[in-house]
Amino acid sequence: MSSFAYFEIIAHLIPPIRPTMEHVLICLNLTAEKMDAINESYISDADGYGVQVRLYIWEGSTAPTNTFPDNLVVQVNAQPCVVPETQQPIDITANLILEQSHNSNKISVKWSSGDSRIFFMSVLLVKKPSVNQMVDLIRNGRIMAAESVQKMFLLDDAVRMTPHMPTMISLKCPVGKKKIQLPCRGLNCSHFLCFDAGAYLEMNERLNTWECPVCHKGAPFEDLVIDGYFYHILNSGLLGNGDFEVLVYKDGSWCAPSSLLHKNVLPITYITTTSLTNIEDDIPHSI
Ligand SMILES: [Zn+2]
Ligand SMILES: [Zn+2]
Structure with missing residues (x-):
């Protein structure tokens, strides 16, 4: 059991997109300021920053629900990220390379081609509030x-x-x-x-x-x-x-x-x- 609803959204690094295929490749370019913010105050701490991938279904008039496609695999710089069990953003902070000399991180999001539901995806810079x-x-x-x-x-x-x-x-x-x-x-x-x-x-x-x-x-x-x-x-x-x-x-x-x-x-x-x-x-x- 975990809880993510309280994260404050600081920036949409990748605004919501609707992928047309079941494999999405993104080059995430972080500014020096954003890298510094994350490096100085990591998401595991109160007040810390982090980067999350969020996936959700948006069908008809109902509100979007955080749902993962079948057989979801998320990799950053070819390293697998931990995909939480249910309905939560995927924290990719630990897999990012946060160095000025390496300002492009490659995010790969892949799922089963048999899942025909329509997904939306975004990448967010978030901040964890203090206690x-x-x-x-x-x-x-x-x-x-x-x-x-x-x-x-x-x-x-x-x-x-x-x-x-x-x-x-x-x-x-x-x-x-x-x-x-x-x-x-x-x-x-x-x-x-x-x-x-x-x-x-x-x-x-x-x-x-x-x-x-x-x-x-x-x-x-x-x-x-x-x-x-x-x-x-x-x-x-x-x-x-x-x-x-x-x-x-x-x-x-x-x-x-x-x-x-x-x-x-x-x-x-x-x-x-x-x-x-x-x-x-x-x-x-x-x-
Ligand atoms: Zn108990
Ligand atoms: Zn109780």
């Missing part, structure tokens, strides 16, 4: 509603200890073991617990696995969303710096454990005042 820039993209991106996450608590037997007792839930990220700053989850995850966006991105900067640390399902960058429930908790103003856990009640409401020491009141902070009854109605085995 902080990627965290900001998540922060300004989609939110999974608090009510949806709360509903997962009601169904997540792994965290609900007993139906009538509140459960202590850690606010530490399973990746970095530090208190979560921007709570984040994969769109396809159905568990209650979340993780910290920055810690997850830093880990994938190194490992490139893009796998949810809670359930190990694929969680590529483009599927990451803010966890509205934990966002609400962490930004409620009701937690002290020393609060690394919250108590979550059977209906999904919560409170800071430290508040129990001081107050003799019903220790419930409802996440919303209106949602709870709706949620309970949706649960088949309502408590």
Whole structure:
């Protein structure tokens, strides 16, 4: 599993072409500035530059989909490039010769002549954003509603200890073991617990696995969303710096454990005042 959707396109080195044959040969001439940029900051690093070949089908009115032709072989300067398993740009950076004296790199893209689909191809200079820039993209991106996450608590037997007792839930990220700053989850995850966006991105900067640390399902960058429930908790103003856990009640409401020491009141902070009854109605085995 990998993730490429977030690469910033710096330049179309070869603008999209529609090859008429199943073998394309391109001489890629890079300017000295572009070669310097790639040499100074390589794509495997945050903020690094790289060169990608992208292939996609564009049929009728549907949006273009990244799809590889059958039996695809990509070579640069007669050396084979690693073709990823599915639907991703092909990173050819490692095969380029980036020297002033050798400013023409030969790209060969070849596939099975039996594949009659119409492909488009382009070569791009891309830049990988820094972890902080990627965290900001998540922060300004989609939110999974608090009510949806709360509903997962009601169904997540792994965290609900007993139906009538509140459960202590850690606010530490399973990746970095530090208190979560921007709570984040994969769109396809159905568990209650979340993780910290920055810690997850830093880990994938190194490992490139893009796998949810809670359930190990694929969680590529483009599927990451803010966890509205934990966002609400962490930004409620009701937690002290020393609060690394919250108590979550059977209906999904919560409170800071430290508040129990001081107050003799019903220790419930409802996440919303209106949602709870709706949620309970949706649960088949309502408590
Ligand atoms: Zn998960
Ligand atoms: Zn795993």
